[in-house]
Amino acid sequence: MIKTYKIPAPAIERLALYARPLEVLAAKGTLVISSEGLAKVCGVHPPQVRKDLAYFGDFGVRGVGYRVTELLAEIKRILWTDREWRMCIVGMGNLGRALAENEGFRRRGYRLVAAFDEHPSRVGIQLPCKLLIEHTSRIREAVERLEIEIGVIATSPVHAQRAADLLVSAGVVGILNFAPVQVRLPSCCAVEHGDFTVNLENLAYHLSNPV
Amino acid sequence: MIKTYKIPAPAIERLALYARPLEVLAAKGTLVISSEGLAKVCGVHPPQVRKDLAYFGDFGVRGVGYRVTELLAEIKRILWTDREWRMCIVGMGNLGRALAENEGFRRRGYRLVAAFDEHPSRVGIQLPCKLLIEHTSRIREAVERLEIEIGVIATSPVHAQRAADLLVSAGVVGILNFAPVQVRLPSCCAVEHGDFTVNLENLAYHLSNPV
DNA sequence: GCCTGTGAATCCATTCACAGCT
DNA sequence: AGCTGTGAATGGATTCACAGGC
Numbered sequence: 023m024i025k026t027y028k029i030p031a032p033a034i035e036r037l038a039l040y041a042r043p044l045e046v047l048a049a050k051g052t053l054v055i056s057s058e059g060l061a062k063v064c065g066v067h068p069p070q071v072r073k074d075l076a077y078f079g080d081f082g083v084r085g086v087g088y089r090v091t092e093l094l095a096e097i098k099r100i101l102w103t104d105r106e107w108r109m110c111i112v113g114m115g116n117l118g119r120a121l122a123e124n125e126g127f128r129r130r131g132y133r134l135v136a137a138f139d140e141h142p143s144r145v146g147i148q149l150p151c152k153l154l155i156e157h158t159s160r161i162r163e164a165v166e167r168l169e170i171e172i173g174v175i176a177t178s179p180v181h182a183q184r185a186a187d188l189l190v191s192a193g194v195v196g197i198l199n200f201a202p203v204q205v206r207l208p209s210c211c212a213v214e215h216g217d218f219t220v221n222l223e224n225l226a227y228h229l230s231n232p233v
Numbered sequence: 234m235i236k237t238y239k240i241p242a243p244a245i246e247r248l249a250l251y252a253r254p255l256e257v258l259a260a261k262g263t264l265v266i267s268s269e270g271l272a273k274v275c276g277v278h279p280p281q282v283r284k285d286l287a288y289f290g291d292f293g294v295r296g297v298g299y300r301v302t303e304l305l306a307e308i309k310r311i312l313w314t315d316r317e318w319r320m321c322i323v324g325m326g327n328l329g330r331a332l333a334e335n336e337g338f339r340r341r342g343y344r345l346v347a348a349f350d351e352h353p354s355r356v357g358i359q360l361p362c363k364l365l366i367e368h369t370s371r372i373r374e375a376v377e378r379l380e381i382e383i384g385v386i387a388t389s390p391v392h393a394q395r396a397a398d399l400l401v402s403a404g405v406v407g408i409l410n411f412a413p414v415q416v417r418l419p420s421c422c423a424v425e426h427g428d429f430t431v432n433l434e435n436l437a438y439h440l441s442n443p444v
Numbered sequence: 445g446c447c448t449g450t451g452a453a454t455c456c457a458t459t460c461a462c463a464g465c466t
Numbered sequence: 467a468g469c470t471g472t473g474a475a476t477g478g479a480t481t482c483a484c485a486g487g488c
Contacts (some may be wrong), residue, residue: 039349042414044392126430179253197436203257204275214432216432217337221386223252226318
């Protein structure tokens, strides 16, 4: 039975965490795993795993555990990783280019179909993935034509808001923002923050103030 | 008065969030900002800002607000961004190289002092920042000699755990892991997870299940 | 009057303990 | 017997409402 009412946001985030080792287990041919086993490799507590999974359905078998391939398929279905997402990147500096080459994106169903930059010197360059960098003025047309759903912002902080506005007005429904600024968007559009200097700063705090 | 007892982890994470717009405000010459103003640009509620900041001290002025430069300096002190951290990157593929060029790192005091890779074909290559890529077998020696405190893992998932072990046994105290696997480490070492396919998967979920 | 700092209250998430199925 | 699914209890974090100082 699927409960649609109220699922905690952290539970959703952990789903992606559970999927990683499951992929490895599936590749190794492991058939079942217990909540305890999964919890250990993910660094969480067993009841946490059970509760998280139970929010979305009854995936386990009592007395046995979770069937690996089955559970993985369920998680992919929940996170919509079993479908292809069409995405574009705005800002093709070092980070944008690295993201364009990232193998993990493609393997998880995120397909890069366009790349944009404002610099005339970068426009027209062909990426190793064969895509040509286009000028940001073509975002609107490209998003419509290529049916792009997700926009990734890899620009400098000063250009991030403008990139976001262009993407949203072109019809993108989700944005992953790597620039170290908070972009302001209409509520119809989902945003995730990918800025990793934040990670470093958290790390630094924990190093300076050990538990 | 500084309360050392119990500060919520989310509060610490938000500190980095608050710092971003403060930098912009400081550059623009804005003198004070209220909790309401800061809350709005950060997408949180005003009492949240006040409570978060009050965990670390009395930075505000009643009836006025927070003095921008003063607050920014305090946050930097808390997050230890006012000091230099020496770091290295393991895995110099596209992501590793993009991180090496990242301007935001250096500006926030994270100084890259070594870069490693396992591939003999990559060893010896000079990065645009002038550093030479060294073989992973030299991690131990380099970490000691260069007094490296933070290790960034940008390897493929299969090599991530080994990279982590090498870094920790060499004496690194914090790790930022971009590989899509959970690395297992002794508790003396802090880890942050930077894998951004997780962000995309969260985004996809929220797109499929709008609030 | 205005805006911060803070105990109290609310809300949310995690953990526990055990019922229920295989 | 073993391990999941879940209401109940615990533990944290956010929000509120107002006291305190400019």
